[in-house]
Amino acid sequence: MKRDFKSISSKNYDVIVIGGGIVGSGIARDLTLRGLDTLLLEKEDFGSGTTSRSTRLAHGGLRYMAQLDFGLVRQDLSEREILLRIAPHLVHPLSFLIPIPTTFLNVEMALGTTLYDILSYDKTLPNHKFYGRNKTLEIEPGLKVRNLQGSYLYYDCEIPLTERLNFETALSAHEGGATVVNHARVTNTLREGNRITGVEVKDEITGEVLQAKGKMVVNAAGHWVDIVKRMIFTNKPEYLRRTKGIHIVIPQVSEHALVLFSPIDGRLFFVIPWEGFSLVGTTDTDYTENLDAIFATKADVDYVLEGLHMAYPDVKVDDIYYTYAGLRSLAIKPGKSASNTSRNHELIDHSKRDNIDGLVSILGGKITAYRAVARDAADLVCKKMGVKVPCTTGVKSLPGAPALDKKELDMLAKQSGISIDAVNNLVQIYGSRTSEVLSLTKADPKGGQAISPGGPDIIAQIWHAANSEICRTVGDFMLRRSMVGLRKDQGMDAINIVAREMKNVLGWNSDEETRQIEAYKSVAALGLRFKNP
Missing domain, CATH: 3.30.9.10 (D-Amino Acid Oxidase, subunit A, domain 2)
Known part of the structure; x- marks a missing residue:
C-alpha cells in the first residue's frame, strides 16, 4: 500500500469519500467492491478521530433496550455477528x-x-x-x-484495536482498486452550477494543493461533517x-x-x-x-x-x-438529552434537500454498525448513479482474516526465532498477515529487536508500517499501526526509537525527526490534561 497524493488529480473518479474514519473507510470499501472508482481522503490518519476513542466494543447496546429502540439493537446484534465472521482476528x-x-x-x-x-x-x-x-x-x-x-x-x-479494524477496512478498499490517501485535508469543494464536481485537497505532509474531480462526493467526515457542509452552504443550520x-x-x-x-x-x-x-x-x-x-x-x-x-x-x-x-x-433531535439522542444514522441526499446534485452526507451511526451504515450510503450513491450491484461487504473478509490458532502461532514463533509474546502481539495486530512483518526480520535480524525494554513490539513493525501501511507520522505508528502508544506510559520509552527508524525509512532530516517527537508528545499530553485543570 503506497501513498500517492499527486495521483488524485489524474482522473475523474466515480466517487470521492471525505473522511477516513471507520464509516468513510467502510463506504470506500463497499463502493470499490461494487466496481466504482473511488477516492478516499482523510485529513489526518485513518481512525484518528472518534474510531480510536471508543469503548472498543461490538455490541447491540443493552442500554438502548430501555429506550425501546429495538430496531437499533437488532441491527447492531446482527452486525456484531458479521464482524465476527469477516474480522475474527480483530473482533x-x-x-x-x-x-x-x-x-x-x-x-x-x-x-x-x-x-x-x-x-x-x-x-x-x-x-x-x-x-x-x-x-x-x-x-x-x-x-x-x-x-x-x-x-x-x-x-x-x-474490538481491542478499533484502529486496526479501521485501517484494514481502508486497506481492503485499496486492494480493491480505490485510491486511499491520509494526511489529505479537503479545503474546499468544486462546483459547477448546482452540482458538486470535486474537492480541493491539501497534502498535510508537503503543503501541496491539488484538485480531485468526481461524479459524486460523500461527506463522511464524522464530527467534522458540518465543517465540510460550510464549504458549500453558508446559511444552513448545523446537522450535528x-x-x-x-x-x-x-x-x-x-x-x-x-x-x-x-x-x-x-x-x-x-x-x-x-x-x-x-x-x-x-x-x-x-x-x-x-x-x-x-x-x-x-x-x-x-x-x-x-x-x-x-x-x-x-x-x-x-x-x-x-x-x-x-x-x-x-x-440533531430537538428536546432530547445527550444520552437519549438516537444513535441511528441518517443519510442526506442534497439533491432533494438542497437542490445540490453530486453530494451525499452521512450523520450519526455506531462503530458496531459501521458496515451497515456504509452499505446504506453506498446503496444511495449507486441508486443515484444507476449502478445495480449488490453489497458484498458482509461476506468478504478483511485482509488480516482468518485468525490464527495457537498451533499456527507457535509455529511462527519457532520458525522466526522471535519470542512467543512478540509473535502473539503481531498476530493480534496483523492476523494472517503477520508473516509480512516476520519476513523483514529474516532479511535483517535487527527487525526482531524490541522497540522498548520488556515490550512485545519489534522494530520490523516500524519498517512495515512506513513502507507498506502509509504510516507517515510518529503518531500514526504509535497509536494506529501498533499498540505502542496505548501502553501505560503511552510509549514514551519508545518514541525516540520509532522516530529514528521512521527517519531512516522516510528520509526525514533531524529537524523533522525532532518535530515528529514533539508533535506526538503534545498528543499524548492530552491524555493527562485532567491533572492540570
Whole structure:
C-alpha cells in the first residue's frame, strides 16, 4: 500500500469519500467492491478521530433496550455477528457481568437480558445466565458492590484495536482498486452550477494543493461533517449534535467486563479488561469546543471514578495511567438529552434537500454498525448513479482474516526465532498477515529487536508500517499501526526509537525527526490534561 497524493488529480473518479474514519473507510470499501472508482481522503490518519476513542466494543447496546429502540439493537446484534465472521482476528467474544444490588434492577435485567437473547436469535454466542451472590464473588472476588444480590452474565464482543479494524477496512478498499490517501485535508469543494464536481485537497505532509474531480462526493467526515457542509452552504443550520465520551485507563481490576450504573445520573457505563488494563467509561456530555484537541477534564474523570467506586472503591485518581476522549456525531433531535439522542444514522441526499446534485452526507451511526451504515450510503450513491450491484461487504473478509490458532502461532514463533509474546502481539495486530512483518526480520535480524525494554513490539513493525501501511507520522505508528502508544506510559520509552527508524525509512532530516517527537508528545499530553485543570 503506497501513498500517492499527486495521483488524485489524474482522473475523474466515480466517487470521492471525505473522511477516513471507520464509516468513510467502510463506504470506500463497499463502493470499490461494487466496481466504482473511488477516492478516499482523510485529513489526518485513518481512525484518528472518534474510531480510536471508543469503548472498543461490538455490541447491540443493552442500554438502548430501555429506550425501546429495538430496531437499533437488532441491527447492531446482527452486525456484531458479521464482524465476527469477516474480522475474527480483530473482533472477539467477551463476557459481561451486571452486578445486581436491588430487586428492581434484578427484574429489569432479567427482562433485558432475556430480550437481548431473543433479538440476537441468530447469534453464535451463549445465552445469558444468572449467578447468585456467592458465585458472583467467586468469579469476581475483587467486586465490592454494596447489598450485592447476584449478577447477570451475558455476551457481546470486544474490538481491542478499533484502529486496526479501521485501517484494514481502508486497506481492503485499496486492494480493491480505490485510491486511499491520509494526511489529505479537503479545503474546499468544486462546483459547477448546482452540482458538486470535486474537492480541493491539501497534502498535510508537503503543503501541496491539488484538485480531485468526481461524479459524486460523500461527506463522511464524522464530527467534522458540518465543517465540510460550510464549504458549500453558508446559511444552513448545523446537522450535528456532538457529545463527548471519555475513558480512563487503570490497572486491571476485573476478569470480566462489567456493566455498572452511575450513582450521579443512572447512566450505564463499562469496566472492560483491555490489554492488561481496565478501560472504564464512558461519559455523554454536549461538546462545542475545539474539534481537534479533545480531552478529559477533571470533572469528567471525577464522574467516572464516582461510578467506579460503587464496585471498586479503592481506585484513586493516581492509579490512572492516561485518559482519552472522543466525540459522537449525532443527528440533531430537538428536546432530547445527550444520552437519549438516537444513535441511528441518517443519510442526506442534497439533491432533494438542497437542490445540490453530486453530494451525499452521512450523520450519526455506531462503530458496531459501521458496515451497515456504509452499505446504506453506498446503496444511495449507486441508486443515484444507476449502478445495480449488490453489497458484498458482509461476506468478504478483511485482509488480516482468518485468525490464527495457537498451533499456527507457535509455529511462527519457532520458525522466526522471535519470542512467543512478540509473535502473539503481531498476530493480534496483523492476523494472517503477520508473516509480512516476520519476513523483514529474516532479511535483517535487527527487525526482531524490541522497540522498548520488556515490550512485545519489534522494530520490523516500524519498517512495515512506513513502507507498506502509509504510516507517515510518529503518531500514526504509535497509536494506529501498533499498540505502542496505548501502553501505560503511552510509549514514551519508545518514541525516540520509532522516530529514528521512521527517519531512516522516510528520509526525514533531524529537524523533522525532532518535530515528529514533539508533535506526538503534545498528543499524548492530552491524555493527562485532567491533572492540570
